[in-house]
Amino acid sequence: MFSISVNDATLSLGRAAQKRQVLKGVNLQVQRGSLHMLLGPNGCGKSTLLRVLGGLLQLDGGGVEADAPSGFVFQNPDHQVVMPTVAADVAFGLGRYRLREAQVAAAVERALTLVNMAEFTHRATHTLSGGQRQRPTRRRFLRALAEEPRVLLLDELTTFLDVEDQFGVLRAVRDVTRTGARGRGVTAVWVTHRFEELEYADAASYMEDGRIVFTGSPDQLRQRLRGMGATL
């Protein structure tokens, strides 16, 4: 069944003379428990659509239905607070939920287990230096995971990663969608410019000028991209 269903979504952004229609009738359906990639040229509306899916922007027209809660990881390289242990770091975002200590510990353990990092739970964060695990993108991803979202919205996560880490994060996301969390399917929408990441996708959509112009299997999208002149 679908975790996300977008129907004829329209949205304009900006004020007065700057106002422009960014989403021009988007239709998208994403299978529950899948890793769905979203590609398309700069400025076509991918990030805007992701914000709509996460409930951060309201549509002008059309509709969106999505499993909740969703976890959002953006591409901005902010200066994030680093907590002293891996467990405390992953638990960072849980502070606002007023959970008991045992609930926090359980959520952290589940998140770390999902990405095969349970053994690092009690390690001092700085002792991971040199490894990939303390990098901001990974930490943001783990923090989002600890909140046990049903939908993960991931916006160009790999932009700031080297190749090894790029595929590490991608594998972790794929594993999470396959395993699910607490018996519930987790769905991931992954925005990327990198065609080579398509091999990790269950399905993919291509967006152009405010519309999804194609949805299909990664192979079908590759074929279409080749037809557009891409070498891949």
Ligand SMILES: Nc1ncnc2c1ncn2[C@@H]1O[C@H](COP(=O)(O)OP(=O)(O)OP(=O)(O)O)[C@@H](O)[C@H]1O
């Ligand atoms: N708050 C805003 N006000 C006006 N225009 C905006 C606003 N936010 C985004 N836009 C415009 O909407 C269009 C779509 O932006 P969006 O960030 O969704 O594209 P994108 O496909 O994610 O691009 P990229 O691949 O470069 O990240 C762009 O032309 C952008 O300039």
